[in-house]
Amino acid sequence: MNQEYHDTTVKMESEGVNPEYIQGWQGGYVCNPEREEQRVNEAYTAGYEDGLEKKTDGFADWK
Known part of the structure; x- marks a missing residue:
């Protein structure tokens, strides 16, 4: 399991x-x-682009 993927998903949720x-x-x-x-x-497009870049802190505007 990718820990960064998991941790970021849990944090966003x-x-x-x-x-x-x-x-x-x-x-x-x-x-x-x-x-x-x-x-x-x-929202999807912004997330997709951040995900491609492995950016884990770009979600603040989407709360």
Whole structure:
């Protein structure tokens, strides 16, 4: 298990971060393909981009 992935997910969930951001971050972090266009939104995209960069502190704006 990737401890950074787990710890960041738990932290975001406990701080009430937008679930769309969390799902985007998780997908980006593990390099999953992005969602299909009609299911993408601003929070998801921001999370996906932060996840791709392995950025673990970009979620403050999504609480």
